[in-house]
Amino acid sequence: NAGVTQTPKFRILKIGQSMTLQCAQDMNHNYMYWYRQDPGMGLKLIYYSVGAGITDKGEVPNGYNVSRSTTEDFPLRLELAAPSQTSVYFCASSPDRSYEKLFFGSGTQLSVL
């Protein structure tokens, strides 16, 4: 059971470049989330999804897009990368809204230079 798998683990982008952070879970969870963690800070919710075809904005959605075409996959798209998007990105999934069982991926360290 792989859990939540994020790729890549590390990435360096130049300002203005675009990229997609991949997230996949094999637990058949309906709820999936993208968070970013800035140095010395807690996690901020970027986007979330309550099921295939349904996505919604979190606290800090600007500069990002998501899609949820399948239950398993929840990619995060960065368009026109900016230095302010330098952060560690976490994908997470849960079977329901209670957060009692919230599974995190191992994170993606992204630097925009």
Added chain:
Amino acid sequence: AQTVTQSQPEMSVQEAETVTLSCTYDTSESDYYLFWYKQPPSRQMILVIRQEAYKQQNATENRFSVNFQKAAKSFSLKISDSQLGDAAMYFCAYNTDKLIFGTGTRLQVFP
């Protein structure tokens, strides 16, 4: 606004001793959940303990327990018999429909 405050950026404890990490939150909701997560250097977020606001009894998980004071909006984590493997960042989080995290407390454990 819903906020979570962890006023201790860093804490340290000697192995086998007890340490308490503080957390306060602000909400107008009456029904919610509170969590403590551990983030070791591997960056994986691990659920330590969970408390439901409507339950007066403090949650306990082995060496980890909470002191939940609903009126004071306080949710502290007590780690007993601290072990070297407890060294990590600890995040307090609050939930109604979204999970709101505090800024974290870095715990060092000395032998």
